[in-house]
Amino acid sequence: MTDTSDRSLREASLETDPEAREPSGRTSRASAVDDLVEHIRTLISEGGLKVGDSLPTEKELCERFNTGRNTVREAMRILKTYGVVKVRPKVGAVIIDERMARAFDLFSFNTLEVSRETFVDIQGFRSLLEVASFELLFDKVTPEDIAELRQINTELLNAETAVNASEIDFRFHTRLVAVMGNKAILDVYKIMKPVIVKIMMKAKTVQTFATVTYSEHAEILETIEKRDRTAYQYKMKTHLDAGFRHFSD
Amino acid sequence: MTDTSDRSLREASLETDPEAREPSGRTSRASAVDDLVEHIRTLISEGGLKVGDSLPTEKELCERFNTGRNTVREAMRILKTYGVVKVRPKVGAVIIDERMARAFDLFSFNTLEVSRETFVDIQGFRSLLEVASFELLFDKVTPEDIAELRQINTELLNAETAVNASEIDFRFHTRLVAVMGNKAILDVYKIMKPVIVKIMMKAKTVQTFATVTYSEHAEILETIEKRDRTAYQYKMKTHLDAGFRHFSD
DNA sequence: ATATCTCTTATTTGTCCAACAAATAGGAAT
DNA sequence: ATTCCTATTTGTTGGACAAATAAGAGATAT
Known part of the structure; x- marks a missing residue:
């Protein structure tokens, strides 16, 4: 019950501003996870983040991009699989470049x-x-x-x-x-x-x-x-x- | 409350048989997600699954490997990122080989x-x-x-x-x-x-x-x-x- | 009666939330 | 300087609902 009302409330607030969070002009018809990956990528490039820098915590990413934690986790899982971030408990996600190793x-x-x-x-x-x-x-x-x-x-x-x-x-x-x-x-x-x-x-x-x-x-x-x-x-x-x-x- | 008792019960049953689910001799000190990826990989190779064949549904994977659904999803997310499976709603995860495209x-x-x-x-x-x-x-x-x-x-x-x-x-x-x-x-x-x-x-x-x-x-x-x-x-x-x-x- | 089309339904994936376990960075106490 | 504690963060699980859709049921035309 409360869950349902919460959801509709949140989704309604999203509906008022659809696709506003899209950095590029893409259609936003992709999944929430793919969108989020794109967001984090622009966050890295536009923020000028280098290898060794840290990304925001999961919770901060949830709040900033208005999304659920599992969505954040799946997006981070993609980036981890790409070999561009390394997640360590408590300290957060650090930017790395192990793409070559991932290619192996x-x-x-x-x-x-x-x-x-x-x-x-x-x-x-x-x-x-x-x-x-x-x-x-x-x-x-x-x-x-x-x-x-x-x-x-x-x-x-x-x-x-x-x-x-x-x-x-x-x-x-x-x-x-x-x-x-x-x-x-x-x-x-x-x-x-x-x-x-x-x-x-x-x-x-x-x-x-x-x-x-x-x-x-x-x-x-x-x-x-x-x-x-x-x-x-x-x-x-x-x-x-x-x-x-x-x-x- | 019920959640807690359920959990301890389940984990206790797991403790009785630690590392039994490890196909290879590896230490199983990796995360549940990594273990599951390994399980699915052996499932593919030992099952002789070819491109076009389907994997079990998320629920079946949960039951078979005694793990949570989000864990299954993160494991599947890795395989999707690798370009070895393509998951379509309702029909399940189909084995593909788009690793070259993923490398791009x-x-x-x-x-x-x-x-x-x-x-x-x-x-x-x-x-x-x-x-x-x-x-x-x-x-x-x-x-x-x-x-x-x-x-x-x-x-x-x-x-x-x-x-x-x-x-x-x-x-x-x-x-x-x-x-x-x-x-x-x-x-x-x-x-x-x-x-x-x-x-x-x-x-x-x-x-x-x-x-x-x-x-x-x-x-x-x-x-x-x-x-x-x-x-x-x-x-x-x-x-x-x-x-x-x-x-x- | 058969074939084709449409609609419904049940199943499955996608997303979110809440709770707890495990790890640990940083501070408190010694 | 060392040890311990605590608060924060990630890892995992379960549950709920939305969205997509394959499969089957039913309707319609030939």
Whole structure:
């Protein structure tokens, strides 16, 4: 009873000023949560809030935007999932920037099978990063890099499972890409990790990793050491295309 | 009163079987929401649910995992933000895969200024995609591609604002990357859009776009038409490095 | 009689409120 | 300076109602 009257009263007061709280000219036909997310985003940008600054408490957000606490919580949950705020009890919501880490989570849902198209696309991309950019790679690589790469490669020999081995395989190629010293490229590589690892494991046993993969890596490292451009491109391309025959569709 | 007794009763029953509901061996010290997300993820994978299949209703999830409805809603909100479910009133939550689209949202928070490091990284990446991959580009490009690129470039002349012009500039380069026919590369490019557009706008007016940028694009298109590898690489590299001098730090 | 359309109904999601538990920052007391 | 207490804030739950809508019931035309 009292609840009902309260509601109609509150909603009536809202009706007198519909869409007034919309910062941009959008239609406001979205859900209350989406609206609120938009509000908080403008609150961050127009308030000039930087990483480390705090957002108002849940209660203050309720009052400021005239909405319920669960709505505020769902909006904050979205922002948390985006990796732009970190909520700590009592101290409130602090602005962060962990969007890259969230992107990793995003693609870690690994239920779907890798299609032939995805395989071709991903390996084509990797070919671009790891084969075509050999000039940059040869220019920047140091003996320490090669030593580390060789160290990672030897771990392949002791891997106990194919899953374990594919993780090491991925680390080898990640370390190679890291030589280029470009953070954006490295981030992209890490984001793609789940798919790449899945491709690496395709039709491979732990023995395959310890024999075929290991020696291919070793040969690739030799071409890098000798700065043999032609051999590097050939070996790496062959290495990346190895899994191709398993898509006989 | 009744609320309190109910609660303690329920929680007591839970205490008898702590962590029993944990599918994996993780500590269960995470929040109820995070636990529930994990539960639903295993529900999807172990249930073999595919895109298009439906999840149980909120109420069923409450009963099955013995949790409150708002907790279920926050968990579903996370999954919605990830782009793995789409919830429609009455019909329930349907499994989708719009993670790539969500990744775009993720990086569309554009409050932070582009640092010199980010500029160098991003442009280095673009250089890899647009300069180093000229062989692939020249191999696949068609007269229709070039016609479309030229059409996009002419739109630069009629742009009314710098924001508008930078969007067209981005479309030009996106179209160029699309020629390679690799979806993964194109997706990465689109994800980076906010940063790239911000870089494009750096210290440029709408006049700059209509004069300098326009003619640089036109020259690049000519080198592609003539399959002039050397000229293409030089022109494109120069084009990408243009904004460099604005970082005099 | 069948098909199609409209209306009703029951179910489900969206939002809000109230209550309590858990964590903790900040102050009070020692 | 340390310890304890308290008030505030977030985390979780239950309940209520509004809004949307899928499914079924009923009406109408062919």
